[in-house]
Amino acid sequence: MNQANVTRALSALTTSETRSLIAALFAPAAPSFDVAAHNLNSLRNILSSWCAAGTVPAETVGSLAAGIVSQRAAPAMPAAPPLPTPPIASAMPAAPVFAAVPPVYEVREEAPAMPAPTVATIAATAEALEAPQSMPQPRTDGAVTRRSARELFANLPPDILSRIQPGMMLDHYASPLAPAVDNLYAFDANNLLLALGALATTPSTHCWLGGPRGTGKTEFCHQLAARLGRPFFRVNFNRATEASDILGGLGIVKGGTEFVPGPVADAVETPGAILLLDELTYGTAGHIASLNPVLERTGAPVRLPMTGRVLKRAAGGMTFVADNTFGHGGGAETMGRTPMASDTLDRIGRFLRFDYLPADVEARVLRTMVERDCGSKPSAAMARDVARVMRVAREKADAGDLQGAPSLRRAAAFCVALVQGIRPADAYDACVVRAAPDDSQEALRQIFAAHWPHKPEDGFAPLAAPTFNDATPEQN
Numbered sequence: 058m059n060q061a062n063v064t065r066a067l068s069a070l071t072t073s074e075t076r077s078l079i080a081a082l083f084a085p086a087a088p089s090f091d092v093a094a095h096n097l098n099s100l101r102n103i104l105s106s107w108c109a110a111g112t113v114p115a116e117t118v119g120s121l122a123a124g125i126v127s128q129r130a131a132p133a134m135p136a137a138p139p140l141p142t143p144p145i146a147s148a149m150p151a152a153p154v155f156a157a158v159p160p161v162y163e164v165r166e167e168a169p170a171m172p173a174p175t176v177a178t179i180a181a182t183a184e185a186l187e188a189p190q191s192m193p194q195p196r197t198d199g200a201v202t203r204r205s206a207r208e209l210f211a212n213l214p215p216d217i218l219s220r221i222q223p224g225m226m227l228d229h230y231a232s233p234l235a236p237a238v239d240n241l242y243a244f245d246a247n248n249l250l251l252a253l254g255a256l257a258t259t260p261s262t263h264c265w266l267g268g269p270r271g272t273g274k275t276e277f278c279h280q281l282a283a284r285l286g287r288p289f290f291r292v293n294f295n296r297a298t299e300a301s302d303i304l305g306g307l308g309i310v311k312g313g314t315e316f317v318p319g320p321v322a323d324a325v326e327t328p329g330a331i332l333l334l335d336e337l338t339y340g341t342a343g344h345i346a347s348l349n350p351v352l353e354r355t356g357a358p359v360r361l362p363m364t365g366r367v368l369k370r371a372a373g374g375m376t377f378v379a380d381n382t383f384g385h386g387g388g389a390e391t392m393g394r395t396p397m398a399s400d401t402l403d404r405i406g407r408f409l410r411f412d413y414l415p416a417d418v419e420a421r422v423l424r425t426m427v428e429r430d431c432g433s434k435p436s437a438a439m440a441r442d443v444a445r446v447m448r449v450a451r452e453k454a455d456a457g458d459l460q461g462a463p464s465l466r467r468a469a470a471f472c473v474a475l476v477q478g479i480r481p482a483d484a485y486d487a488c489v490v491r492a493a494p495d496d497s498q499e500a501l502r503q504i505f506a507a508h509w510p511h512k513p514e515d516g517f518a519p520l521a522a523p524t525f526n527d528a529t530p531e532q533n
Contacts, residue, residue: 066122067101074125075100078118201329201373204229206253209284210244217246225257227285228373230329234288241425242273242280243418248409252281255407260354261375263404267383268411269451271464274379275335277411282331287373290324290332294339303344304361316364321351325359329373338380338394345401352376352404383408413451419444419465426469433476442510443472446485449508450501459497463489481509 070078079100108115206225207218248266255262266274275291282289292303300306301319308317324332337345350357359368378384384397384405414422420440428434435443447468454462467489474484482505490501 066119067104070122070125072100075104078121078125079104200231202229202231203227206257210249212240213244213249217244217249220246220250221253225253227253227256228329230286230288230373232286232288232329234290234327234330235286236279236283236289238283239276239280241422241429242276243414243422244277244280245273245411248277248411249281251407251409252277256281256285256375258406260356261373262406263352263354263376263378264407264409265383265402265405266377266379266409266411268381269413269454269462269464270381271462271466272411272413273465274411275333278331278333278377278379285329285331288324288327288330290320290327290330291335292320292333293335294337294344296339298340298344300344300347300362304347304359306362316361318361321348322359322361322368324374324376325351325368326371327374328371330371330375332374332376334376334378336380337378338382338384338397340395342395342398345395345397349401349404352401354404354406378405413448413462414465416441416444416448419447419468422465423469423472427472427476430469431473431476435472435476439475440472443468443475446505446508450489450504453500453504459500460494461497463493463501467492481505485509 067075104118108118203226205223206221206227207223209227209229210218210221252264255264266277268274278291279289281287292298301308301317303319303321305317305319305322307314310317321332324330332351334348337348347362350359356370359370360366361368380394382394384402413419420437420443423440423443424434424437427440447463450459451462453459470488471484474488475481479487485505486502490498490505493501
């Protein structure tokens with residue numbers, strides 16, 4: 058049975074019947090998720106995605122769906138042989154095609170091997186589901202499954218997906234501490250391949266992420282952990298960071314004072330954890346030196362301050378360090394940072410360079426981001442105009458004419474304000490200019506005046522150029 062036939066078969070079922078079908082698939086074992094928490098469309102999408110991925114045989118799903126429909130029309134006699142599969146396609150109106158989406162919950166590899174339940178089992182399950190009951194919750198036991206990297210990143214563009222080695226296998230963790238997947242995040246192909254290769258080593262190879270702010274370094278780690286189901290821990294270093302914010306310190310627990318482990322200690326003892334040391338060069342020399350045992354791949358002991366307890370390292374952990382430089386400091390934007398000692402940098406296996414997206418790619422990403430954030434999609438011309446102004450400002454920052462360049466987050470905020478009908482000059486001033494240091498604000502206004510396609514009511518000095526809101530049809 059092909060995917061279209063499965064979709065048509067599922068479209069004939071009611072909500073309770075669809076829940077019965079899913080419950081029957083898992084009848085020999087405890088259900089792995091709460092079917093009552095999903096509406097009809099969501100359940101259909103989940104089943105369709107399982108069939109498309111081969112997790113559950115399409116023939117089994119189609120046969121069960123047909124059996125439920127046939128039971129509804131005429132209950133089978135106890136001694137009668139199994140009814141043949143009815144011609145769903147001719148009996149039912151054409152059903153909409155539900156897009157295959159990644160499963161909301163992980164399906165265990167043993168599920169396809171389970172014996173197909175009988176129609177009688179389905180009927181009994183349906184009756185049980187109609188009665189009030191407490192449904193099992195999703196499994197969050199951190200169970201590890203070995204899966205293909207191509208499977209885990211199946212929604213990547215084909216040109217990126219094809220560059221992942223077919224035989225690369227990675228551990229997937231069912232962790233409740235894993236971030237949510239953001240399908241709008243655009244992975245850089247080279248950086249993704251380098252990070253996946255680092256994860257595939259034993260033990261994992263630590264990576265340093267360098268590049269201007271707002272280029273997606275932090276979100277890269279978030280989305281890597283999300284797609285691998287890994288627990289995620291982050292320490293955001295700044296000038297006020299204290300030792301207790303890293304490995305831990307004294308805290309109030311149930312009215313008493315005791316040592317409370319910090320996020321780094323938790324990450325070291327959590328299986329499969331991804332730890333992000335964000336803006337590490339803002340830490341003091343003492344803070345950074347205390348992290349050298351954590352970065353040691355040979356398993357050097359990590360001792361907690363005050364208590365002296367040696368942390369028990371869990372398997373599968375990996376550390377990312379992110380900052381605007383590669384640990385060397387330098388430049389106006391990196392003043393006040395601590396250059397890394399060579400013994401710290403030596404513990405990092407790979408250094409990944411992040412940069413701003415090309416203008417055409419940034420324009421496409423902006424459209425999807427803005428639609429997600431405010432429900433309205435900007436025109437292609439508007440997104441291109443925003444990306445062009447941002448690119449000019451970043452070129453000025455690279456040349457030293459600006460202190461700090463506008464990030465993708467600034468561009469998205471500007472674009473959202475435009476979609477909401479704010480005058481372009483006012484939107485730019487509120488979302489880009491005022492977020493910059495005082496000595497860069499006038500230069501940013503001059504960039505807007507010179508490079509934004511103006512109308513007289515836009516503000517600043519008008520130029521003879523078309524606006525983003527012209528009479529041409531919107532490009533989708």
